[in-house]
Amino acid sequence: MSGAQEQATSVLIVEDERIIGFNLRLQLVALGYRVTAVAASGDQALKRIHEQRPDVVLMDIHIDGDMDGIDTAARIPDDWRIPVIYLTAYAEQSTLDRAKTTRPFGYLLKPFSERELHATIQMALERRRVEEALRESEKRLSLALDAADMGCWELELPTRRMVRNIRANSILGLPPEEVAGSWDAFLNRIHEEDRHAVDRAFSQAGFTDQAQVLAFRSVLTNGTVRWLKTRAKRFPSPTNGAAFGDVLAAGDEAKVVGVVQDITEQRAVEDELRKAATVFETTHDGILILDVDMTVLAVNPGYCAMTGYTLAQSRGRPVPMVSAQSADFSASVERALRREGHWRGEIAANHRDGHPLALTVEIAAVKDANGLFAHHVMVITDITAIRQTQRKLQHLAHYDHLTNLPNRLLAAERLEQAIHGAMARQQRIGLLFVDIDHFKTVNDTLGHGVGDQLLCAVAQRLRDTLRPDDTVARLGGDEFMVILEGIDRPETAAGMAEKILAALAVPITLEPHELAMSASIGISLFPENGRTRDDLIRAADTAMYAAKDLGRQGYAFYTPQMTIDAVAFMTSLSDLRRGLERGELVLHYQPQVTLDTGAVVGVEALIRWQHPDRGLLGAYDVIPIAEQSGLIIEIGTWVLRQACRQAQAWRDAGLPALRIAVNVSARQFSSGNLPLLVSSILQDTGLPAEALEIEITESTLQSGYRTIKVAEELQQMGIVLAIDDFGTGYSSLGSLKALPITRLKIDACFIRELPDNDDDKAICDAIIAMAQRLRLEVIAEGVETPAQRAFLRERGCSEAQGYLFHRPMPADAIAALFIDGDHRRATE
Incomplete structure (x- = not known):
């Protein structure tokens, strides 16, 4: 090895025999290494390591002091990543087993040659370089997995041991420190409906080079169910076997490695999209996608069924039900969309075949990523049947079901309207209460069926007798109310009462019966007998009872004395x-x-x-x-x-x-x-x-x-x-x-x-x-x-x-x- 002294690899020698330490220093220097020190004990070695941070430590296993070389190596911090090469003249298995726990970078059996020394040191340095590169790669991978919200795991096939990183534990709902566990424990956390599919997929990963991708549900400790997605692959080679349990039992040294990701939110979004698509295709409401100019881009089957227009007849055209509305309507919709982004209302339209429709229309403007209007979504609901039902209910609420005359409620409304009109035109109103005499006797003797027929016949007689603008209503039972608008004098009301009595006196034929009816009629006048609806009704009712007291088959105008008598009667009744x-x-x-x-x-x-x-x-x-x-x-x-x-x-x-x-x-x-x-x-x-x-x-x-x-x-x-x-x-x-x-x-x-x-x-x-x-x-x-x-x-x-x-x-x-x-x- 050659190079400047500062670039030389630094080596610490731990050897309690001075001669051996001295010779070893000479060998290392000759090989181009820089020896930082020779320590004779574990304490000295740890002190030198903390002070000098050598690149390599040559550690004699048997040294003086309380610690041998193995104990000393065990106290070197792992994160310093200093390779330790053991030197020993002994090779007992127990010693080697102890040494192995400190994950040494090599062994040299004394005596050893200069060549063996150099080769062992170089191998240790290369291993450290590879491990550091791997750590950097793992760090980058971990950052990438965190960014992708993924965890990683590793399954050792022979031991059925599963190792996970912290992120994987978080996804699986496990404590961060529980980085390892059995395969069976992991499988038990899988939703019972998905457990077999997961077992089968991992079985495939155990003996094939093809990656297995699977989505499944995991049940967390608190009972929450999460959707997970994992990608698993076997390294380095396939293993023969029909089931994953067999693969694990085979003792193969291969591992299955994979990543796991929580896709619960993604699944929820996908479910919502599927639901939206299902709704679009199956709902009875009409759904239309429109461009910014309100031209049809797409319609659903519900729209076609509702309106009679097909997709081909609709695409590229305005919505016919909307375009047929007035210009003011279109302008108000456009203003609402521009100002608020949506509009909702009810319109009257026609089906393609011409029959009328009542529709509720809701339009929403949709913006793109830049905040500009991209298109509109329109939802149309057919409420024709609802409106028809409401009209029927309105009729039932305001008209007597037996005679089809206005009922008490509608009669009161019309009387109120008549009073307002009479005030404006300074006219009189005549209000007649008509009570059929002895109607209860008809019901009791001939039955309610005949009684109902009689009421219908009386109602028709009243309609035929009155003027077109007059109102006749049934208040209930055998009582009717007549509103005479625009009368000039009280005698007009009296004349109408006489006409009613004459009409009812003509026998009514209800097979096999022929009935001649009479009535008692009370008359009140606006404004003489009251200026409010309730006052007029009360006065006419009081006069009607007065007519009965006079012997029936007649009429009576209201007088104030009647009210005095009625109040006295009510007081006596309460008493x-x-x-x-x-x-x-x-x-x-x-x-x-x-x-x-x-x-x-x-x-x-x-x-x-x-x-x-x-x-x-x-x-x-x-x-x-x-x-x-x-x-x-x-x-x-x-x-x-x-x-x-x-x-x-x-x-x-x-x-x-x-x-x-x-x-x-x-x-x-x-x-x-x-x-x-x-x-x-x-x-x-x-x-x-x-x-x-x-x-x-x-x-x-x-x-x-x-x-x-x-x-x-x-x-x-x-x-x-x-x-x-x-x-x-x-x-x-x-x-x-x-x-x-x-x-x-x-x-x-x-x-x-x-x-x-x-x-x-x-x-x-x-x-x-x-x-x-x-x-x-x-x-x-x-x-x-x-x-x-x-x-x-x-x-x-x-x-x-x-x-x-x-x-x-x-x-x-x-x-x-x-x-x-x-x-x-x-x-x-």
Whole structure:
């Protein structure tokens, strides 16, 4: 070796025998090496190494001191990369095994020649140069792998040991320090659905020179699934074998080396692109790609199906549905795209075959990498069916489904519009509320099917009667509303009401029935009766009820007194409801006596109201309000239950078995469920059915078949039926014959002037005679004088009640009658 001294390779000699060290120095110098020092112990050697950093260390294994040469070499920092060549006169295997752990660069067995020395040093220097070059290459590779977000791994086939770099561990979700592990442990981290494919691919890599590329899922420790891609290749040569396990078991020294990359995000992007492509091809919406001038570049099948235009008919042309819009529309779209980058709206267009379409259109501008508009994406949705459905729903929401007239909601809107128009034109409006008389009777007797047909016929009659600009609406049930706009005087509204009444009076044929209908009409006027919609409606409704009270088949104009009366009624109704809730209603009982003996044989239950402010109120302060409001059903039920409970209580107290009479309203009697109610009450109270008498008015007899059915059911239960206030209403002999009536009750108005009034005498004579012929019992009410009692007894009336005998009294007073022996009054 030749060259200047400063360029010579520096060598440190570690040798405890001075002569050998001296000779070795002479040999090295002769070979051109620079000897930095000769150290006799490990401590000296380490000190010289730290101070001089020699290029090569010639280390005698057996040296003086606490450390031998192997221990000394082990303490040289690895990152200094100083080649160590061991010198020894011994070659025991144990010593060599120890030396091998320090990864020496060579061995020289003493004695050795100068040539062996030089060759060993040169080989060590070359190995260091190669290793440093490899380290630099690995460093560059590591930087490249980091830049590419890749990790690298190496699989030693014989040992099934897998070595990974830190980046690979990060990708696999392993701790950075866990750089090595078994193949099986790695395979267990693969998703079970991909594990077989990975095993097969690595098997192929184990005995072929061809690289294997594979994407698979790895399950991290926290359960997260990541998509990975690996490229694996075997070095240096293929190994025969059918399975990777066989390759590993074969003991081949080859390795499989590869890189791994996390492609989860890439897969997600690819999935999104696939989904987008699928959506483009399969969605029912129309999707168009347009250039900057809004010319079609591409369309999807959904667009073609929606519009009837093919791709060939569309490409290179404007979108026909958009281009057919107005110039103002096109300008507004262009401004929105330029200002905001998108536009969305609804347009009316035509299919290629001409039928109309309702479309929502959304256009988005797409910019290139330089921020310039490159093209547009348009999405078109066919909402024709939705709009058609909405129109149908709108119709259903504003029109009556039975008559197809405007309903209450639309009528209110039109009335509001009419009021605004009348204000502007200073005109009148007439508002008519039309209520069909006795419509419930038609429903109850002929059925709801006939009732519906009748309502449709009435609606058509109203349409035919009104002027073209008038509005007729059905408010619900049998109520209609008519809006008369532009009337000049109230008489015009009255004339229209008369036309309506005349039209409805013409019989309506509904096979096999022919029905002549009447109506009650209430009229309010704008501006006289109100300047708001609600005021006019309230006034017309109030007037309609006034028309009913006048006898139906007529009309009535609204007057302020009606409102006063209506407010008073509502106040009384609210007061009555509270009274019912608070238990202010009570029953008094008026005894009924036999005219022969004067003995009390029964009582009539009469309702009273113990008002906290007005004192004790009679039935006339309760019944009319209850009848008109519908509260009569609830009050009637309470009266029935309370009267039966009291009658049984008297029996339980040892009083004679009195019959108790209870008035039942026509509404409750014809409701249909009265027999069931009475049966339940009798069962709850224990009162025998024959002890209960139910009184009904003559008007109840007009309810037809349902009344007969209810009466028969009550009679079969053993209930006694009586007609109250007989002679004051309307009842036919046929009704008396058909109904299972037991008693007639002569009204007090025919008793009051007996025996002086000849008309009253004749009426009473006729009623009593008819009752006897029909084998009915007769009871007179309102008997106040002995002369009245004598006349009735003489004519054959069997029972009576009135002030002559007993006034109505509380329940405890009835009991006192019998206790005091006052239950039998003199008959003379």
